[in-house]
Amino acid sequence: MSKIMIITEKPTAAKKIAEALDEKGSPKEVQKRKASYFECSRNNDILIVVYALGHLFELKQTEPGWKYPRLDTEWVPKYEVIKKDKSSKPLINLMNKLAKDIDQFIVATDYDIEGSLIGYLSLVYACNAEPNKATRMIFSTLTKKDIVESYESPSSLDFPMIDAGQVRHEVDWLYGINLTRALTLSVKNVAGWFKIISTGRVQGPTLSFVAKRDYDINVYVPTPFWGIKIIGEYEGTKLEIEFEKKKIETLLDADNIVKDLRNTSATIKAINRRKRTQSPPSPFNLSGLQSEAYRHFGFKPSRTLALAQKLYLDALISYPRTSSQKIPESIDVKQILKNLETRKKYSAEAKQILKIEKLIPKQGEKTDPAHPAIHPTGNKPTRRLTPSENKLYDLIVRRFFALFGEPAVKESIRADLVSGKHKMYLRGLRIIEYGWMRYYKPYAYTKEKEIPSIIEGESLSLTSIEREDKFTSPPARYNPSSLLKVLERKNLGTKSTRSGIVDSLRSRGYTLNDTFEISTLGYATLDTLETYVPRVLSIEFTRHLEEEMGQIQDGAQRREEVLAEAKRDLLTLLKTFKEQEKEIGQALVAGLQRYWKAKEELGPCPACEDGTLIIIKSPKTGKRFVGCTNYREKKCEQTFALPQKGIITPLEKECPHCGHIMFQVRSGRRKWETCVNWTECPGRQEDIQELEKRRKQRSEKKEDKK
């Protein structure tokens, strides 16, 4: 009898592996203070299944000081670097203690670069085990079959993969930490202000994409063009008719067309009908879910990820950080549908789908080595979901339903009309078969457009002809969802990190509001990097790193060589940077000053024409209030009182009650939104009542518990 330790990446994986390997299928979960592990028996062996929580170890500089350059690092427990982290210590301590009388170690983390590294570091630094004697379980799904097979035919640790992972961490650390410090300290040394100005392998290109778009919009010159708006009539029904050309280049041409068509009728020359089938959509992977949730609910991708994580922890949906669009056969879709059938909200659709003889879900193209596509588990919620959680859950359930639907069939009709030398079109669209759209209902919509039944040779009168004056428009600004898609397409960041990186542009102050308009600070940072470190702005940096990681995995390069080269390059960069620190600092300070100034403005003054509202600190009383920029010259007397505590950030919206500007107040852990007119606003009375009501409910609940 021997004692075997299996190291996994996360608690849910540990549980599944323990259940699959335990002879009775019911492993014992042993609680140890703030951590736990699973114990099972198999073939007279005792299996101890422990879990990490992603990375438990981090890189730390070996030399002290918040300075640059810092080129040497070592692996240390996460809690040594991140003060707030409370979870890594109990897990590392538990592994350390349990490892003392283990005969055999098995790494069973996700089979990818980061997973292999997580396993290796836990093995070496938490368990003090000899990695050459440990083995590796390799599985692609957490099904009993895969787990048992991988347990029975173990491999050795994949050292080239682990090396590649280490290099990824080290290069990102070297560039990210050193350049961020260089930027930040240049400002500190020039102006004495401490404001983190960050960059990195992914942040750099992301900022540069947004800047490129901002630039394209700023230099865009709209050109005029003209359109023709035609309303026709057929047996008393008014019809919108499309002119053959959507864009007419000159005013003269447009006017001539209007003249030609006025008071005429058009003859129907041909009627074209085309049937088109539309297959069901693919199962959700994380980015698909994020993009759909943004479209329908306006949720930022980072919010969708956070909500999905909660649903996953409540066992309502499968693991959300997946890139797979496949529902493998091992998932019992019938059981999931049966469970959903018991829910009033979903029973009708589930019942209908369960009538289908062979339940085969639609599959998408993308795969993931570790997890299937996002799908509901069918479990009933054990608590009341928040409105946002409910929305996201509903979207996931209905998308799952849609996978079993028939293709939708649409028919488009185009009637070709002629009047004199001009051609026009009358278009209609109708849905013949709803198919999967029935199941995905609120989230699948096609505008149907009815047209009367007409036949070739008939004519209809053109009752109104109007010229439309238009301008071409610049490219659209990014939104959180479209920017995330760009990162995905360029293979920058990962499914778990992209949404956070998109948010970081805003939280660092590189962009204003959520419109991805670049701030003066963003421009100054970009300018500096372009001049001194263009490499960190290009996606080539990532491509090069990927290449070298590949070579390490193929055995064509050694980790130490790649690292030495990275350090050498970085050191020359940092040297020139330090020599120019003063100029760099001055440029960044200028951008920062203008950024802060820009931020202080809350919006137009409601009382006068040319003023803007700003936050003013009274020199006499020291109290802050909102006033008009014309207040100081006594041209405008508009003022609003402000709460005296907390950080105030203006919001891009108006109060629904009084129309005044809204802002957010953050005081300690609390934050709330209110309008600038809060002392007078009628809506605030309602808010106060609402707050009172909630407070009462809360205190009642507390009493109930007692």
Next chain:
DNA sequence: GCAAGGTC
């Protein structure tokens, strides 16, 4: 006080 990558 910093990166990017896992995870809760």
